[in-house]
Amino acid sequence: MKPTPVSSPAGISRRNFINAATAATATIALGAPFISRAWAAAGAKSPYRNLIPATRKVRLACIGAGGRGYSDLTGLANAGAEIVGLCDVHFSRASRAFYEHPNVARYRDFRQMLDEMGGKIDAVCVATPDHMHFPAALMAIERGKHVYVEKPLTHTIGEARILKAAAKKHCVVTQMGNQGHANEGTRLAKEWIEAGVIGHVREVHGWTDRPVWPQAIPWPGKDTRETKDDPATLDWNLWLGVAPAREYIPNIAPFNWRGFWDYGCGALGDMGCHTMDAPYWALNLAGDCKVTADQEGGTVVCGPKASTITYEFPARGSLPPVKYVWHDGGRIPSAPVELGADGKLSEGGTLYFGDKGILYSPDDYGAAIKLLPESRMKEFTHRPPKKYDRVPKANPHREWLAAIQGGPVPGSNIADHSAGLTEFVLLGNLALRAGKPIHWDSTRGVCAGLPETQILIQKNYRVY
Numbered sequence: 001m002k003p004t005p006v007s008s009p010a011g012i013s014r015r016n017f018i019n020a021a022t023a024a025t026a027t028i029a030l031g032a033p034f035i036s037r038a039w040a041a042a043g044a045k046s047p048y049r050n051l052i053p054a055t056r057k058v059r060l061a062c063i064g065a066g067g068r069g070y071s072d073l074t075g076l077a078n079a080g081a082e083i084v085g086l087c088d089v090h091f092s093r094a095s096r097a098f099y100e101h102p103n104v105a106r107y108r109d110f111r112q113m114l115d116e117m118g119g120k121i122d123a124v125c126v127a128t129p130d131h132m133h134f135p136a137a138l139m140a141i142e143r144g145k146h147v148y149v150e151k152p153l154t155h156t157i158g159e160a161r162i163l164k165a166a167a168k169k170h171c172v173v174t175q176m177g178n179q180g181h182a183n184e185g186t187r188l189a190k191e192w193i194e195a196g197v198i199g200h201v202r203e204v205h206g207w208t209d210r211p212v213w214p215q216a217i218p219w220p221g222k223d224t225r226e227t228k229d230d231p232a233t234l235d236w237n238l239w240l241g242v243a244p245a246r247e248y249i250p251n252i253a254p255f256n257w258r259g260f261w262d263y264g265c266g267a268l269g270d271m272g273c274h275t276m277d278a279p280y281w282a283l284n285l286a287g288d289c290k291v292t293a294d295q296e297g298g299t300v301v302c303g304p305k306a307s308t309i310t311y312e313f314p315a316r317g318s319l320p321p322v323k324y325v326w327h328d329g330g331r332i333p334s335a336p337v338e339l340g341a342d343g344k345l346s347e348g349g350t351l352y353f354g355d356k357g358i359l360y361s362p363d364d365y366g367a368a369i370k371l372l373p374e375s376r377m378k379e380f381t382h383r384p385p386k387k388y389d390r391v392p393k394a395n396p397h398r399e400w401l402a403a404i405q406g407g408p409v410p411g412s413n414i415a416d417h418s419a420g421l422t423e424f425v426l427l428g429n430l431a432l433r434a435g436k437p438i439h440w441d442s443t444r445g446v447c448a449g450l451p452e453t454q455i456l457i458q459k460n461y462r463v464y
């Protein structure tokens, strides 16, 4: 077994981040997509750099190897990646990954891993808590590594814009871990809406049963969970990373960090990149908008117990103005009468209201969709043609690895899709935390007339 490298004190410097932020503000190109998926159909060559020949495996390093990171690395290994590096700040939490990959180099600090392993890594999977996605992904992208980054792509909108610029500049293959984007239902929703099956869509509702972790509390408090993880193997300074220095509190890691603004993005940030993905894609929910949040129990440090967040978009090209309403914490939209006798909505899902019908996705991840009422769905036999490429086995891990070996551009790549989707989602948190309606100026990346929100759009970083 390889010796365990210790953490490097060398930090991500504040200057690096400020430089990156400035550069990105100057270079973010809004508008035309970076790469068209049509290239694949036309038999075009991959637009990416640093491609790996099909004669060898993609060498993958994983940052965050417990929790979701374990699922990702297992999925990626099953899809053909060779795991060459495992990094986790909490060795006990990562023990299953270590056990299953005994001869792979182990690290606590991703900076040290990327420095030391350098050319031995082709691609990196980032599955840390949200606040560390950006530092880890940016460092990997700037070294020319392909990245798979868990959702939400970043902790702030400013970070999403910087990563978008970096992904374009370094031309690496990227994918966000909103696996529902690869689903058939997500494609059908876009195809049916674009074909006018439900007419012009003017209102959409999305909802989730989250949070299922502490929110609406003043501070973490006592941890009553049973855990097998040994805190003695956790490097808390590295876990905090760029977040403010704070004494170790067990009720934050693992998992419960989601509710605390310094580390997570609350219920909306946790589920929005799944549930809001199909509406964002089908209806082009980007650009200037007004966002208003109604919430219960949110505190300065923590997301609310429940919220309803309304996004209002003006006309976009030929699309009419549309309202997107998000509900969480037990709040759900009124069930339309067209739902039928049972009349009960799923625990998470989406309802699209068009002037010629209603589309219902009874699933957090957009896996399935149907027209309401059921009789309309039964009559719906002449369906629009399939316009968008399908992802083999709806597997986003395989899709990303295939792109690294010269295959089609991944659907939830940062430059074309997931940075914009993350921005759409996180605007809701901006309205929640501003405590008043925000008017998003998408060209300047600011809330008009609310300079105090700037620190939420581009936060400060601790040098650690």
Ligand SMILES: NC(=O)c1ccc[n+]([C@@H]2O[C@H](COP(=O)([O-])OP(=O)(O)OC[C@H]3O[C@@H](n4cnc5c(N)ncnc54)[C@H](O)[C@@H]3O)[C@@H](O)[C@H]2O)c1
Pocket (backbone or CB within 6 Å): 063, 064, 065, 066, 067, 068, 069, 087, 088, 089, 090, 093, 094, 108, 110, 127, 128, 129, 130, 132, 150, 151, 152, 177, 178, 179, 238, 239, 241, 253, 254, 255, 256, 270
């Ligand atoms: N796509 C999905 O369906 C899905 C599901 C669950 C979680 N997620 C996302 O995955 C990410 C992780 O969530 P989780 O539930 O696994 O959290 P978790 O707290 O359970 O696990 C995170 C893992 O990362 C490690 N870690 C923390 N900071 C690190 C750092 N700086 N460097 C290396 N390792 C670090 C932790 O020790 C732990 O092993 C989140 O962004 C979350 O939103 C996605």
